[in-house]
Amino acid sequence: MDKKNLSVGVDLGTSNLLIYVEGQGTLFNEPSIIAIDKATQKVICVGHEASKLVGKNHEKFDVVRPLQGGVISDIELIREILIFTLNRIFPSEIQSIQKLVICIPSEITNTEKEAIVKLGHSLGIQNTIIEQEIKAAALGSGIDIFAPRGHMVVDIGGGTTDFGILSLGDVVLSKSIKIAGDFFDTQIIDHVKVVHKLEIGLQTAEEVKILLASLTGPYPTNDDDEEMVYEAMGRDLVSGLPHSVLLDAKEIREILLNCFDPIKSVLLATLEETPPELAGDLVDSGILLTGGCSQILGLREYIEDIAKVPVYLSETPLTAVVDGCKKLLKMTNKYFYSEV
């Protein structure tokens, strides 16, 4: 068997963990959630199985997101989740990984970066490279970032919304805000609690968001062209009994518009700091939206209205980063890779 011949790309996102293996495609695409036994510290399960346990666990085990809000809350858990998934993908072949590219949110500090590199080393992979998600996302969406030309990418993920200006194959400027998918969910929970006196879980809130979210223009409709409503089930705060309410798209939009206010101001702040030559390029090249939440209805028009430049949606918002990893793995030269 060939030794040391696998190249692996990892998108270490707040909400989803994606693993790409060169020549074999994306082998893992599941929520980055881990369930761990409290007494023995042994991993019970990760990914989908663990996410089903969120809010339903008993006290003998913990269900944790190791990347809370885009930062590493526990490096040991990251290690566990990586080893567990890598082992599951290729049992006993973990030694044959030769190159590892890990994509992380742009806010991560240098010490955290070093910790991840060390983690790679401790797995026996000397060639461990850390890249910013923004860069990988742009590459994965098919932008030629290696030209001397400005591009802007907005990645609205689970934990953070990242803003980046790219040119010449790297990030010129990036900003990040901890308002993204997860935050929208908690805002929806709070809203339902206050207005409808009903306590709903995270999973329900996420479903509400996926079905009802919109920012501008018409509200989402169902197959019969009727405005969508959602029957959210939870626990009534007053009586303490299970109960349900009907939520409509109008109230969800109000919540989201409030959430997007800070995103809007960070977007403007990023544009303000962009060097003028690159800002000039943006008038043509526009802004690319990616990440799970870029699928929210009317987001494109909303951003277009703020920035007054063309806005594009990534065709593969959920896998753009890992697609970019694929290209990063093939790269040899730092700045002049154009064969995309």
Place this chain on the structure above:
Amino acid sequence: MNSSVNKEKEKERIGLGIDLGTANLLVYQEKKGIIFNEPSVIAFDRESGKVVAAGNDAHRMLGKVHSKIAVIKPLRSGVISDMRAAKSLLSYVLSKIDNLTEKDMGRTTCVICCPSEVTKIERDVMIDLATKMSIQDVFIEEEIKSGALGAGIDIFKSKGAMVVDIGGGTTDVGILSFGDIVLSRTVRKAGNFMDDEIAKFVKKNRSVEIGELTAERAKTELADLHQNAKIMTMRYAGRDMVKGIPKWFDLTTTEMQSILFPIFDEIVKLISAVLKDTPPELSADIFRNGIMLSGGCSLIKGIEEYIGNRIMVPVHVVSNPLTCVAEGTKYLIKNRGDYLVNPLQM
């Protein structure tokens, strides 16, 4: 037999002429012609200090890089401002030449052209640069002289000729006669200064910030000094200073004229100042033969008419305004700048 021929060949001296301009770097090699003609810009990787790009590639990066790359213009207003970058740029260019290794540098004669009014120290820096490249035989000549030779003017006659070189960093005005410079003056206002003024104008009147590349593009596309020039409107992009967002804005030929006229008036003033100091006998020659314009900015439309109308002397743009300085070094290598030796007859 064969080896002695090879030895003979090895002993042959290599002649290099370098026009280290603020905007463009040109290198002339004896018997080969101009081997490099690209912007004098170089890009470094900050971490490793390695050259990422030079010339055209680096020029396109101006104002567009991330913090891992430094894009440097080694010259400011005609003189070297960043020695390390200048050296790297030159080494990069020389490394592109075939059959030229470090060892060959020892038998290279090199002439470097500089603006007219530079101090002794600034000239020494140029020589220093060549010595650092291990070229021992270096001499400095004024761009004006080389430019005149390159433009095909026979300066070895006892006949006055006037050359105005409007380049990137400096505008040089010189009177030549009998193989050398009679009088020359420099003003540090030329192409780059115009770009800065355009950027300032846009900032003030449109509240939009633009980079140097855009300003340069606007200049080459819109500049027209004709009195009744065809009015053109072009669209450029920059960053809105009030809102911070990217924005289009329009610029017209008339506005461009209002930016450029004051700068050219200053150049005209310099020309008349030089003419005032010119010995009368030479003045007569110049009146008859006219003024020769060279340098990148002499490509601006209507410049002959604009200067001619104000000085009342015919003005001609040379046929090779961008390369004449480098081409002139061909002759200077031959006579080492000695006015008694006429290289045109060699």
